[in-house]
Amino acid sequence: MSFSKKKGKGSPSPSSLRDDEYSQVIEGIKKIYNSKIKPLETTYNFEGFHSAPLTDSDIDAKPIILLIGQYSTGKTTFIRYLLDKSYPGEHIGVEPTTDRFVAVMHGEEDRVMPGNAAAVNQDLPFRGLNRFGQAFLSRFQVSQTNSPTLENMTIIDTPGILAGDKQRIERGYDYTQVIEWFAQRADLIILMFDSHKLDISNEFKLAIHSLRGQEEKVRVVLNKSDMVNQQQLMRVYGAMMWSLGKVVQTPEVMRVFLSSFWTEKPPNSFEDCRELIEAESKDLLRDLKELKRNAAIRKINEIVKRARLARVHALIISHLKKEMPAMFGKKKKQENLLKNLEQEFMKIQQRHHLPAGDFPNPEKFRQSLSVYDMDKFKPLKEELIERVDEALSVDLPRLMHMFPMSNPQLDQS
Amino acid sequence: MSFSKKKGKGSPSPSSLRDDEYSQVIEGIKKIYNSKIKPLETTYNFEGFHSAPLTDSDIDAKPIILLIGQYSTGKTTFIRYLLDKSYPGEHIGVEPTTDRFVAVMHGEEDRVMPGNAAAVNQDLPFRGLNRFGQAFLSRFQVSQTNSPTLENMTIIDTPGILAGDKQRIERGYDYTQVIEWFAQRADLIILMFDSHKLDISNEFKLAIHSLRGQEEKVRVVLNKSDMVNQQQLMRVYGAMMWSLGKVVQTPEVMRVFLSSFWTEKPPNSFEDCRELIEAESKDLLRDLKELKRNAAIRKINEIVKRARLARVHALIISHLKKEMPAMFGKKKKQENLLKNLEQEFMKIQQRHHLPAGDFPNPEKFRQSLSVYDMDKFKPLKEELIERVDEALSVDLPRLMHMFPMSNPQLDQS
Ligand SMILES: Nc1ncnc2c1ncn2[C@@H]1O[C@H](COP(=O)(O)OP(=O)(O)OP(=O)(O)O)[C@@H](O)[C@H]1O
Ligand SMILES: Nc1ncnc2c1ncn2[C@@H]1O[C@H](COP(=O)(O)OP(=O)(O)OP(=O)(O)O)[C@@H](O)[C@H]1O
Ligand SMILES: [Mg+2]
Ligand SMILES: [Mg+2]
Numbered sequence: 001m002s003f004s005k006k007k008g009k010g011s012p013s014p015s016s017l018r019d020d021e022y023s024q025v026i027e028g029i030k031k032i033y034n035s036k037i038k039p040l041e042t043t044y045n046f047e048g049f050h051s052a053p054l055t056d057s058d059i060d061a062k063p064i065i066l067l068i069g070q071y072s073t074g075k076t077t078f079i080r081y082l083l084d085k086s087y088p089g090e091h092i093g094v095e096p097t098t099d100r101f102v103a104v105m106h107g108e109e110d111r112v113m114p115g116n117a118a119a120v121n122q123d124l125p126f127r128g129l130n131r132f133g134q135a136f137l138s139r140f141q142v143s144q145t146n147s148p149t150l151e152n153m154t155i156i157d158t159p160g161i162l163a164g165d166k167q168r169i170e171r172g173y174d175y176t177q178v179i180e181w182f183a184q185r186a187d188l189i190i191l192m193f194d195s196h197k198l199d200i201s202n203e204f205k206l207a208i209h210s211l212r213g214q215e216e217k218v219r220v221v222l223n224k225s226d227m228v229n230q231q232q233l234m235r236v237y238g239a240m241m242w243s244l245g246k247v248v249q250t251p252e253v254m255r256v257f258l259s260s261f262w263t264e265k266p267p268n269s270f271e272d273c274r275e276l277i278e279a280e281s282k283d284l285l286r287d288l289k290e291l292k293r294n295a296a297i298r299k300i301n302e303i304v305k306r307a308r309l310a311r312v313h314a315l316i317i318s319h320l321k322k323e324m325p326a327m328f329g330k331k332k333k334q335e336n337l338l339k340n341l342e343q344e345f346m347k348i349q350q351r352h353h354l355p356a357g358d359f360p361n362p363e364k365f366r367q368s369l370s371v372y373d374m375d376k377f378k379p380l381k382e383e384l385i386e387r388v389d390e391a392l393s394v395d396l397p398r399l400m401h402m403f404p405m406s407n408p409q410l411d412q413s
Numbered sequence: 414m415s416f417s418k419k420k421g422k423g424s425p426s427p428s429s430l431r432d433d434e435y436s437q438v439i440e441g442i443k444k445i446y447n448s449k450i451k452p453l454e455t456t457y458n459f460e461g462f463h464s465a466p467l468t469d470s471d472i473d474a475k476p477i478i479l480l481i482g483q484y485s486t487g488k489t490t491f492i493r494y495l496l497d498k499s500y501p502g503e504h505i506g507v508e509p510t511t512d513r514f515v516a517v518m519h520g521e522e523d524r525v526m527p528g529n530a531a532a533v534n535q536d537l538p539f540r541g542l543n544r545f546g547q548a549f550l551s552r553f554q555v556s557q558t559n560s561p562t563l564e565n566m567t568i569i570d571t572p573g574i575l576a577g578d579k580q581r582i583e584r585g586y587d588y589t590q591v592i593e594w595f596a597q598r599a600d601l602i603i604l605m606f607d608s609h610k611l612d613i614s615n616e617f618k619l620a621i622h623s624l625r626g627q628e629e630k631v632r633v634v635l636n637k638s639d640m641v642n643q644q645q646l647m648r649v650y651g652a653m654m655w656s657l658g659k660v661v662q663t664p665e666v667m668r669v670f671l672s673s674f675w676t677e678k679p680p681n682s683f684e685d686c687r688e689l690i691e692a693e694s695k696d697l698l699r700d701l702k703e704l705k706r707n708a709a710i711r712k713i714n715e716i717v718k719r720a721r722l723a724r725v726h727a728l729i730i731s732h733l734k735k736e737m738p739a740m741f742g743k744k745k746k747q748e749n750l751l752k753n754l755e756q757e758f759m760k761i762q763q764r765h766h767l768p769a770g771d772f773p774n775p776e777k778f779r780q781s782l783s784v785y786d787m788d789k790f791k792p793l794k795e796e797l798i799e800r801v802d803e804a805l806s807v808d809l810p811r812l813m814h815m816f817p818m819s820n821p822q823l824d825q826s
Contacts, residue, residue: 230689234650239666241651245658253652275685276643 021402022152025296028399029303030059036391037307040384044317044377046310049360049368054306061125062106063153063295065288066182068207069192070199071096071160074223074261078192079104079155081261082288087143087157088112100139101178102157107144115140128181135172152292156182163201175203180210183217187295188287191220191254195228195236200243208247219287220244220256225277226269233258233273257284293403300399304392311388312348312358316365318380319348334374341366434815435565438709441812442716443472449804450720453797457730457790459723462773462781467719474538475519476566476708478701479595481620482605483612484509484573487636487674491605492517492568494674495701500556500570501525513552514591515570520557528553541594548585565705569595576614588616593623600708601700602631604667608641608649613656621660632700633657633669638690639682646671646686670697706816713812717805724801725761725771729778731793732761747787754779 038053040046047053067075076092088110091097103118103126113121115137119129129140139159158179183189189211200208211218222240225233237258248254259281260269323344325333337344341362349356451466453459460466480488489505501523504510516531516539526534528550532542542553552572571592596602602624613621624631635653638646650671661667671686672694736757738746750757754775762769 231692234669234671234689234693235666237647238650238654238669241654242658242666243664245655246664251656251659253655256647256651258647272688276647279644280647 022292022296025300025399025402026060028395029299030056032391032395032399033059033303036387036395037303037310040310040314040388043381043384044310044314045372046313048372049313049365050309055122057123058125059299061154062150063187063291064125064156064182064185065153065291066156066158066179066186066189067192068158068179068189068204069160070194070197070201070204071162072197073160073192073194075160075192076157077263078190078221078223078261079157081263082149082155083145083147084149084263085145085147087145089141089143090157096160096162098157098159100141100159101136101182103140103142104150104155104157105142105144106147106150106154108146109144110146111144113142113144114138115142118142125185129178132173132178132181136178139171139173153187153288156186158182161201161204161207163199176206176210179207183211183214186214186217187291187298189214189218191218193220193222193240195222195224195233198236198240198243200247205247208244212249215248215250215252215254218254219284220254221284222256222258224260225258225273225280226260226271227266229270230272257281259284297400297403300396304396307388307392307396308358309360311385311392312354313360314380314385314388315348315352315354316345316359317377319344320369320374321377321379324375324377330375337374338366338369341369435705435709438713438812438815439472441808442712443469445804445808445812446472446716449800449808450716450723453727453801454723456794456797457723457727458785459726461785462726462778463722468535470536471538472712474567475563476600476704477538477569477595477598478566478704479569479571479592479599479602480605481571481592481602481617482573483607483610483614483617484575485610486573486605486607488573488605489570490676491603491634491636491674492570494676495562495568496558496560497562497676498558498560500558502554502556503570509573509575511570511572513554513572514549514595516553516555517563517568517570518555518557519560519563519567521559522557523559524557526555526557527551528555531555538598542591545586545591545594549591552584552586566600566701569599571595574614574617574620576612589619589623592620596624596627596630599627599630600704600711602627604631604633606633606635606653608635608637608646611649611653611656613660618660621657625662628661628663628665628667631667632697633667634697635669635671637673638671638686638693639673639684640679642683643685670694672697710813710816713809717809720801720805720809721771722773724798724805725767726773727793727798727801728761728765728767729758729772730790732757733782733787734790734792737788737790743788750787751779751782754782 033054034056041053067078069075072094076090076098080086080090080092083104087102087104089102089112091099100115103124105124115129116134118124118126118140119137120127124142126140126142129137161175191208220240222237228236237256241253241256244254257280258273258277260277261281320337323333323337324330345359345362348354349359446467447469454466480491482488485507489503489511493499493503493505496517500515500517502515502525504512513528516537518537528542529547531537531539531553532550533540537555539553539555542550574588604621633653635650641649650669654666654669657667670693671690673682673690674694733750736746736750737743758772758775761767762772
């Protein structure tokens with residue numbers, strides 16, 4: 001990545017993934033998914049109960065970094081630092097400057113794609129944004145530029161949050177919900193603070209609350225750490241942690257980085273914490289470099305989860321089909337099966353030695369099921385199940401072996 | 414103070430009080446109280462409604478510093494640092510060492526006074542501790558030693574808090590309530606943390622909760638700050654603030670000092686934050702030096718409040734006396750007065766142009782009043798009131814003039 005070179009540390013850490021290895025993993029996932037998992041999904045109506053089949057661009061999608069913070073904390077400057085250049089349509093300045101959500105992505109040429117176009121583009125992971133309507137889409141854009149950094153990640157720049165309520169009312173869309181949408185899809189969420197002005201506005205609080213459950217992805221950056229002296233920095237940092245501790249519900253402390261990211265050093269910056277700030281910045285950049293590796297692992301992990309779910313789903317659907325009578329009393333039987341879904345789940349569980357936890361919520365399942373004619377379900381095709389079993393026991397573990405270190409996240413699942 | 418000399422800063426800050434000025438203020442308060450306020454109190458049964466008359470030793474009492482923290486954070490070592498010597502019965506060590514509450518006070522000779530003796534001693538401000546019973550008193554002592562530092566303050570060393578519940582059960586007295594008692598009487602409360610082991614046990618949490626309302630007196634010290642390197646120190650400090658923010662209810666951040674107090678520098682200490690640690694330590698010691706000045710102001714302030722209350726009280730009592738009939742129907746009248754106390758208060762308020770806020774809570778007052786025979790109350794003696802008025806308008810303001818800077822606390826009252 002360009003920023004690693006800038007720091008003069010060319011050698012990649014042993015745990016980081018080489019670019020070709022990454023594409024190899026992604027291609028591997030696509031092949032396994034399309035040939036061994038997707039067929040099972042489509043045969044047994046997986047989409048109607050869980051989610052649409054993954055497209056290649058879903059699997060291709062790069063790790064996403066989401067930047068959040070009050071206005072003027074240096075979010076856009078941080079992106080310029082990472083890219084070592086401006087992105088098309090970038091604005092940096094003292095006033096609240098970034099007035100929209102910008103997905104900064106890789107592209108051979110500089111190009112700005114308006115929100116409406118981006119949200120219908122099948123090759124981009126932003127179709128879900130349509131739900132936020134026109135008011136939002138006119139405040140969203142994709143900015144493409146050619147940058148080695150962006151070959152490895154997509155960065156979401158966001159409008160800075162103001163202190164009052166004015167902004168919220170004028171926006172016309174629900175900022176917090178948009179943040180939540182991006183946060184769920186992000187691989188890393190950076191909460192940026194400014195050592196100069198440390199207010200956590202109500203809207204910022206709401207945004208932080210909406211990150212609940214995603215805490216492990218969050219990194220807090222106290223930016224412009226060199227704009228105050230050491231004792232002041234300690235006060236500011238302490239005050240920030242104090243407030244954050246009140247806002248964030250988890251007892252585990254979020255990882256914080258005392259940093260300052262700029263391409264041209266501000267004239268009035270302090271030197272007394274330079275070493276600390278550089279060490280901290282390096283730590284954060286290492287986290288970013290790890291992202292790709294983690295994203296690859298996470299993707300395998302998600303495919304594993306999905307394959308197991310698709311397998312159980314196929315067993316349920318084919319079981320229901322088998323229970324249906326050949327000729328008479330279909331309607332009655334369907335009603336009975338629907339009513340006693342819990343017991344049917346139990347039967348499948350025992351027959352196939354499956355853990356109860358692998359089964360979907362019966363209540364939800366019943367709801368989705370009610371619109372189907374069970375008689376039209378497909379009977380069990382052993383061959384499809386075998387293919388998924390092979391993916392789970394051979395192909396996906398083989399991909400995992402490309403990662404030398406064990407990964408606790410995967411181990412847990 | 415000895416520690417100011419040790420730091421090689423001989424000249425007192427302009428706002429600090431010279432020793433002879435301090436005694437002058439204290440003597441002044443005693444004279445005013447004994448000659449002009451106390452007579453009014455005793456004449457109108459002030460004790461039965463509010464509190465016992467102040468003794469000279471109540472007024473003499475030095476500012477109290479309360480030290481609280483988990484075990485082995487360096488509380489006792491901090492005291493040794495302040496005194497530049499050990500106090501009688503002092504224990505410093507890696508294990509939980511201080512096993513009792515120790516009031517470290519000035520005395521011409523080294524002397525240890527057991528808790529029972531201390532709690533009955535009229536010259537010491539610890540009579541209130543009797544309420545905690547034998548189990549506590551056997552874990553309390555007064556240690557006297559000759560030290561310039563102790564001429565200006567009394568320091569309460571406390572047993573370190575352990576993590577589990579074991580200690581709490583074995584104690585036999587309510588640690589949190591004892592802490593609360595001392596905290597209410599303290600002028601400064603130091604919460605001491607250790608940058609090595611940063612756990613906030615449940616009991617410590619309870620202790621912190623019991624400081625509610627006293628937040629402005631609290632100073633947090635992250636001690637042994639030089640036992641970790643700069644980046645570790647930041648982590649520890651951040652984690653501490655995070656947890657404290659969750660425990661302490663006020664949005665205002667407590668003042669924290671990153672310090673390390675020792676008389677002999679530990680061999681394995683880090684140097685990378687030495688300057689910061691020294692600056693922070695100096696700030697804390699300045700706070701301690703200010704203590705005497707603040708204590709003097711606080712004492713005048715309390716006497717002013719007390720005098721105003723005694724004056725209102727005298728007006729109420731003498732008013733009730735006046736309302737009582739000369740001969741018949743005394744019982745009936747007393748009942749009526751008791752019942753309509755709110756209206757009587759209103760009458761007094763109007764007659765003497767007093768603010769409603771100066772009056773006691775009628776419900777509470779009624780309760781205290783019910784055991785008295787109103788007929789036995791003394792009638793109004795103008796001369797006694799005039800003496801208090803003089804104290805309030807001439808004598809006490811004159812004492813205040815000894816403090817060059819205006820004091821917001823007094824201005825508010
Ligand atoms: N590390 C830094 N040190 C000092 N000044 C900085 C630093 N980073 C950014 N700035 C300055 O702060 C101001 C705001 O920067 P920038 O526009 O990047 O913030 P932003 O968070 O993107 O703001 P907005 O939310 O309004 O888009 C600019 O004047 C920029 O030069
Ligand atoms: N600033 C410091 N740096 C390094 N070590 C220290 C420092 N202060 C104290 N210590 C060491 O920590 C240990 C505990 O010190 P001390 O007994 O003063 O703590 P304490 O808080 O009074 O403990 P307790 O609650 O058990 O009474 C001792 O070994 C002491 O030498
Ligand atoms: Mg911006
Ligand atoms: Mg001790």
